[in-house]
Amino acid sequence: MIELEHINQIILPVLNWQEVLEHCKRKLEGNYLPGESRVRRAYGLLVGTQDEYTLKTERILTLKKNLRGEEPYKSYMDGIMEQHAVPSKTPLSKRGWISDPMELKECYDICDKDRLIVFGTYHMHVVPWEHDPKRDTPTRLDTILARNGTFFSFIVSMVDVTCPIIRAFYEGVKEKEVPILMEGLNHAGSSN
Amino acid sequence: MAKVIIPFPFRKHADNRREVIIDGDNLKESMELLLRQYPGLETINHDSAILSIFINNRLIRTGIEKWDTLILNNEDEIALIIPIAGG
Numbered sequence: 001m002i003e004l005e006h007i008n009q010i011i012l013p014v015l016n017w018q019e020v021l022e023h024c025k026r027k028l029e030g031n032y033l034p035g036e037s038r039v040r041r042a043y044g045l046l047v048g049t050q051d052e053y054t055l056k057t058e059r060i061l062t063l064k065k066n067l068r069g070e071e072p073y074k075s076y077m078d079g080i081m082e083q084h085a086v087p088s089k090t091p092l093s094k095r096g097w098i099s100d101p102m103e104l105k106e107c108y109d110i111c112d113k114d115r116l117i118v119f120g121t122y123h124m125h126v127v128p129w130e131h132d133p134k135r136d137t138p139t140r141l142d143t144i145l146a147r148n149g150t151f152f153s154f155i156v157s158m159v160d161v162t163c164p165i166i167r168a169f170y171e172g173v174k175e176k177e178v179p180i181l182m183e184g185l186n187h188a189g190s191s192n
Numbered sequence: 193m194a195k196v197i198i199p200f201p202f203r204k205h206a207d208n209r210r211e212v213i214i215d216g217d218n219l220k221e222s223m224e225l226l227l228r229q230y231p232g233l234e235t236i237n238h239d240s241a242i243l244s245i246f247i248n249n250r251l252i253r254t255g256i257e258k259w260d261t262l263i264l265n266n267e268d269e270i271a272l273i274i275p276i277a278g279g
Contacts, residue, residue, distance in 0.1 A: 003204055004204075043276075043278060045276075067275070072241055072242060073242055073275065073277075075241070076239075076242050077277065081279075085279060095279065096277065096279050097278055098242070098275050098277040099275045099276045099277065100275065101244035101246075101251070101273040101274075101275050102244075102246075102251065104273055104275060104276065105246060105271055105273050108197075108199060111200070112210060117200065118200040118201075121278070123278040139279050141278075141279035142278055142279050145277045145278055145279060146278075147238075148201070148235045148238060148239075149201050150201045150204055151200075151201055
């Protein structure tokens with residue numbers, strides 16, 4: 001099997017893109033599901049199939065829990081954030097997210113059962129920065145946290161919710177961007 | 193002898209295998225044998241602070257439970273999970 005770092009195209013059906021968007025919008029509106037961490041962050045997994053150099057998204061698996069405030073994850077994230085996070089108005093302790101290993105294991109088990117591969121994670125950026133107004137690329141922190149992950153990091157820019165953007169970067173590295181082909185989108189930009 | 197489930201991000205370091213049967217009477221021995229067989233899996237240790245190990249779906253408290261006291265039986269299934277994170 002060709003390794004993910006050599007992939008040159010990712011197909012994202014528009015219905016899956018809408019799922020990601022609905023997840024992001026719901027969290028931004030502060031609508032939380034039972035058992036979901038009450039944070040305005042949305043993240044999850046893109047899973048699907050591989051045909052040589054192309055990945056096709058088959059399913060979006062949203063992740064509910066954020067263990068950022070719990071040990072041992074808190075110390076781990078605090079250490080990385082102090083070193084690599086770009087300062088902002090939000091205190092470091094309130095920034096970043098880390099998934100629940102049990103929830104992640106359940107997702108991996110589903111994928112193994114259904115013969116799907118996990119090839120990416122997604123999360124959203126919402127606050128424009130002076131030097132990066134669109135926020136549609138990984139931050140240095142995103143890159144550090146994605147290292148050795150052998151996944152694609154999908155960055156969803158929700159800075160302008162009327163014009164969301166999604167881009168994919170292997171291991172969260174800006175120079176390793178792979179184009180996303182939105183499947184099922186007509187020329188007018190709406191789904192068919 | 194136990195079955196180790198290799199997490200998705202690390203399968204490329206284990207010949208793209210989902211699972212590996214490994215010897216060892218306890219978790220410590222099995223992990224050492226696993227890393228000896230697939231040295232690329234050492235990358236797991238880069239994030240050892242947040243490595244989660246499940247034995248038969250029970251989360252092991254890695255900082256508390258001593259690995260050499262966790263005796264493994266033939267049918268046991270070990271799953272290794274590194275939580276994903278972002279900024």
